[in-house]
Amino acid sequence: MNAREWVRSWPVYRQLTGEDKAAKAAAAKSRRSSGLRPRTAAADKVVKSICPYCAVGCGQDVYVRDGEVVQIEGDPDSPVSRGRLCPKGSASLQLTTGASRRQKVLYRPPHGADWEELDLGTAMRMVAERVVRTRRETWQDEQDGSRVNRTMGIASLGGATLDNEENYLIKKLLTGLGVVQLENQARVCHSSTVVGLGTSFGRGGATTFLQDLQHADCIVIEGSNFAECHPVGFQWVMEAKARGAKVIHVDPRFTRTSALADLHVPIRAGTDIAFLGGIINHVLGTGSHFHEFVVNYTNAATLVSEEFQDTEDLDGLFSGFDGESRQYSFDTWSYEGVSVAPASGQRDQTRGGGADDDRRTGDSGHVRASGRGEVHGSGGTAMEGEPQRDETLQHPRCVFQVLKRHYARYTPEVVEQVCGIPQDTFLEVCRDLVENSGPERTSEFVYAVGWTQHTTGSQMIRAACVLQLLLGNMGRPGGGIQALRGHASIQGSSDIPTLFNLLPGYIPMPYAHHQQGLAGYLDADSARKGFWANMDTYVVSLLKAYWGDAATADNDFCFDHLPRLTGSHSTYDTVLEQLAGRCKGYFLMGENPAVGSANAKMQRMGMANLEWLVVRDFSLTESATWWRDGPEVESGELATADIGTEVFFFPAAAHTEKSGSFTNTNRMVQWHHQAVEPKGDARSDLWFMYHLGRLIRAELADSDDPRDRPVLDLTWDYPTEGPLDEPSAEAVLAEINGRGADGAPLTAYTELKADGSTSCGCWIYCGVYADGVNQAARRKPHTEQDWVAREWAWAWPANRRILYNRASARPDGSPWSERKKLVWWDEAAGEWTGYDVPDFEKGKSPHYRPESGASGVAAISGIDPFIMQSDGKAWLYVPAGILDGPMPTHYEPQDSPVPNALYGQQRNPSRLAYPHEHNRYHPDGGSLGSEVFPYVVTTYRLTEHFTAGGMSRWTPYLAELQPELFCEVSPELAAREGLANGGWATLVTARGAIEARVLVTDRMAPLRVQGRVLEQIGLPYHWGPNGLSTGDAANELSSIVLDPSAHIQEVKAFSADIRPGRRPRGRARADLVADYQRRAGITDRTGTGV
């Protein structure tokens, strides 16, 4: 720069010679400022992606420059998110590129005090070797004379954070290896959703999609903290509100959702069935139901067997209960003149599942069927025979009248007594719902895990189903039941499950039976109705996808390659297997049970009893480090040197580092594209599974042991690409989609064949790769489509967004109203048409009536919108498929401070209890000792953190927003117990004691319940001792006690005590808990009665 230029660049010169005399603008602008360009504009490429946190599935644009991700922000084209991201989505850049990401494989030898570094290849070979060894050592050909072909020595947990393709490979390989203890977050999160919705409607997914919320006239958010847990989805509630909808939030706490609602209804945790039952009673009692809808589209008119006895008759029990096994037999629940059977595995179904004594002793010696309800993730229970109907709904044994009697005692007074909801508030909700339902208006229910995680979880959801059906709000715009699911792909990990009881597409895993072949399993000869009748095509195509050419008609398409179940092998049963020393190897692939699962201590004690543990995650979660710094090591209960578990830590690749699909909360499969290569040893789970499979198969290649056939016969030849030999996720998606005889991708599951000519990895996903095009990667901007945005990604089934949408039209096929039209019959064209893909055979006229004796799809009449159900109707009353009763009934939570005000039966009689020295329960509410735990704790989430914390506690931008565990208490409780805002409190249950900072807030309100004041304590569950933001884990307090149908734990309501100050350290902590147990008189039998 010469002197002249130098002077000219001097702002004083510019100031004096230019217009900006004051030197406040142009003259003061620096050279750097003049050259500023946003890094988004300077990126080499923008890669389309999906947020890896929650199931809203917000679109992301990933900006890459010089091989590095430089920015991640919302994709404005997405119809779901419209470019917006909540704090977690906004922190994705830090999550994926931040300093807390691990990049090296770590290894902890048995009894080792510290980590060692290990070469990735060596570690892979070691894991493969251990899998082969443990499998061989623990192999079971038979159990009790039935063939099981499996190993109980290995288990795997995790999948909801993973891609569908990854879950597919995990299930495929581990099933080939004979591993049945395969679970993911879906179990602990929303398994009861699948049961509740599936048995009611025929499919276990949310019945609608987020954008449709804008059309609701009234939105009841109950059991969900929508604004905090699905913030970007909440924009659609705000849209509805702006259009005049009334928003009601029913929640024990006043949350950020309540703050934006028109009405907050405080409720005692765990009493939602009483509340919803009260509304059902109001609707039935005032005749406010949507008569035409109810008569035609539900089973209200169907007659129930004479043998059926209600809880009214048996003080809280239904007929058919066996106190010994604590199970119901469904015989007396069935329809008049019909035997209702499961869609498959018939004998399993009717046996039920339920608590069995061996689970308590940890001895799973007998063949039991479990988790059957979840089979209804797609397809309801099958029936044989013609049900009798009374279209007048007057017959005393028609479902409508049965329902009316069942809920008659759920009066406003009872609701007030049980839930603590003032009657006028309750009646306001009733009024709002009734006023906003009918031909012209619709109301929508939104729930999440505030409902699912109870011993009555499935039934809470069922109660909402019943109510929405009575009000005629199903299948219609602005109606339905919005199940807000959890992780980015938790819906996917249920659809393409890493769950013990399911094969892809909600096909049940077979149980061990004597000589049961494929035919017996399919029960193909029985006359069944609905789409589930085609199950043989789904199953055979799946077997072809797994075992390819090895699967032939002659060998039952390798049906016997599938390992067999003998009872519940849920994640909680696995913990007991670990404690019993039978389960020796454990894969944790993106799950953190040491914090996130109920009774965290038992989770860790189980892991301490393993031979080997593989953890795949971004950072060193508590599940990876418990052997050196877990609470038991601190308290001296465990000594690191005594722990023989060998621990492998593999750094996982992030969503930006791999391609694959996530299925969002509304069954929408969205593809995210790889933006960059993972660093160091980080690899995708697809890579891990594929190469692990390769190594294991290589090791067994020469084996002629028939036990090794299932794994050696697997089709395992995915093309790899890129510098890291990454298997092609698209190739896996193509396999999931399915191929015809010519090898060409299929377009719909209706093309599947049972003769082995088609293959399909997951029948409900058939069509996602139609025409060889990745439909999940479709990204036509929402601005260029109608509000349904059908050309954005792909939703199962068949790209439908609102399920059962045939019900949006009258029986005659015309819309109920202009305002609420969605899908209707076009007489001229002779087909169903509308905004959404009709959830009905396109050409089936509303006037079609099946001939008597028709079977399969042909048996579905023109007025049967619930095509997966065997009678085409939605079920107000569920004669089979749900294990704890045909109609939702209020029971108290396992650990409740109060007695059941409705029935003599205190708790859900068929809940699954697991008495164990580390899993003690509290005395019955109202009985001696229950006063030791006088308060109700409810656990939940905060906007700023994510689940067990692996994706937020290590992320500084999120950690600083909620830096420590805290509990929320009312000013009254604070005064009573001497708790100071900002100070410390200790919370105690029979399982553990934790400390938390105190947040005193009016948002926690004491309730009046049964004549006493009841205090609830709020406790977010995101914390553990690792990471930047730390605290005790809430799950040190919770117990393992499960919903019978879904095997989901009760962490939303349990009694506890609270006291000021920090918890004791070391041994004294356990002493405190023991002291409480003593004071409450707790024994191994406490709380375990029926």
Next chain:
Amino acid sequence: MTDVPADPAAPPQRTAVTGDKRRRGRRGRRGEQAVVPDAEFTSYYGKPVLNKPTWSARDIAGYLFLGGLAGASSVLAAGADLTGRPALAKGCKTGALVAITGSLVALVHDLGRPARFLHMLRVVKPSSPMSIGSWVLVAYGPQAGLSAVTALTGRFTGLGRAATVGAALVGPAVAAYTAALISDTAVPTWHEGHRQMPFVFVGSAASAAGGLGMVVAPVAQAGPARRAALLGAAVELTATEVMKRRMGLPVETLRTGRAGALMKAATALTAAGALLGGLAGRRSRTAAVVGGLASLAGSACTRFGIFHAGVASAEDPKYVVVPQRERVAGAS
């Protein structure tokens, strides 16, 4: 921040009524009437509305003091030169140079990025007292330096004299502009005092320079210094009193706490220095030195007092919210 203090029964202070009990208790010294009645007001958990100055007291209050001292000393030095008081002249010139050097060091030291000191000269901004001050210092510093160096070395006396006169002409600006510097902020005590602050500052500067003169010059030559101290003290104390009376609520910050103590000390020291030095100093060299030091200390206390009062007024939302609320109420 620390935990919110806990009254167990109380929910978190959602709308804190921070009339601050401690301070309220101590207020209302005998003879002083409360300027405003106890204020009830709302704030956000008692959090300050303003961000408090990040300036360090030593650097910036020190700078205010030293700048004043230098500026006024330069005037005294020139007068001494012109009236043939060589010792006073030399002392004041040296003092001015030391003071201005010290003040510059403090100023640069306080910068977050000291290496970018010269960025002060990127622009000339009349709206920024600090910018104007920088240019004034550019004009003043070299002259003060030249003046002192020539006096100390005895060389280039002609140049020295010109520089001395120049420094004397710019000096008052150096002493006075700092009043605008701190008043031109949102800090309640500083801003509300903006009308009197220049007089407080020049008074304080004169008092300090007078003190310096009394210390460095023999009694015979120190007459103007004594008068400067007296005059300065009178102006400072009067202006301060007027300022306090007109300030409104934030005046509390000048009366209480650390700032209150400093202001009290300032009054005492300044008055004592002026009386002792200005009157007794006529006869006694000891009295002159002690008085001079007292004046210097008094001036420093004034600057530190005002500085701390400002910080205190920024830290308590009361001083922002209450006067503004009253203004709004008055307007509507």
Next chain:
Amino acid sequence: MSVDHESMDLRDLLTSDDPPGSGGYADPPPRYGFFTDTSVCIGCKACEVACKEWNHVPDDGLVFTGMSYDNTQGLSADTWRHVAFIEQRKPLGGQSGAAGTAGTADLGMPAFAKPGEQGGGARSEFRWLMSSDVCKHCTHAACLDVCPTGSLFRTEFGTVVVQEDICNGCGYCVPACPYGVIDQREDDGRAWKCTLCYDRLGAGQEPACAKACPTDSIQFGELDELRERAGRRVEQLRAAGVTDARLYGHDPDDGVGGAGAFFLLLDEPEVYGLPPDPVVTTRDLPAMWKRVGVAAGALLTGLAAAFLGRS
């Protein structure tokens, strides 16, 4: 040039500039700003995080405050968007923009009674306010006025931005800002605050915080248009029974000449930690300079007079 005009120019120089249009930019774009509608804020803090990600702002320390859900406490050098949480025993008011429930909603909160004591009635008076605060990008910006280096400057978009290559950390802007926005970052020495995403604006992109905001509580756009929109929104809310709704910082006649980032609030500004009636400090600067001149003159003459004596 008339004397009058001259003095006006001087006044302008001394006090505040007049955005936009002036400032020496050829063909400046319209003035841009924010309208933050706190009545739809869900307190998610996406704005805080998005801002940090975009601007690489370091975290602000992990401190549990006990102040509702606010653990970042206020705007600072390391927090350029800050979400306030206020729990109040006040009725909610119909919040919905349209028909919905007008008037006060009964929250159905149970009575405020000590446990064991008589319950009943309803704790109906409760609401939880959330509001995202940011630099106001004042029309008359004190920070910018007092900045001695020209580090702070007014951009062609009418926004107020610190230039990180210029700021020498003199700290003057910090006490100058009447809203407590700008602050010095300790380990870095420089002053930092919201830039209204100057870099993004230059490329026609929306600021990061506004883009992220799930409920459009933060609306970005041309200031004139935003003011109209805000006016309509307030009327709509009031009509729906939210009588507390008011605008803050929208008025060009206020003490800072109107804020470039203004707000719809549901209570008095100080409840949110905002000053009720902020005034740009430089409004009084001409008076200050005048008095500084008088005082300097007085010092000169006073000290000269001190030489008049005999001793």
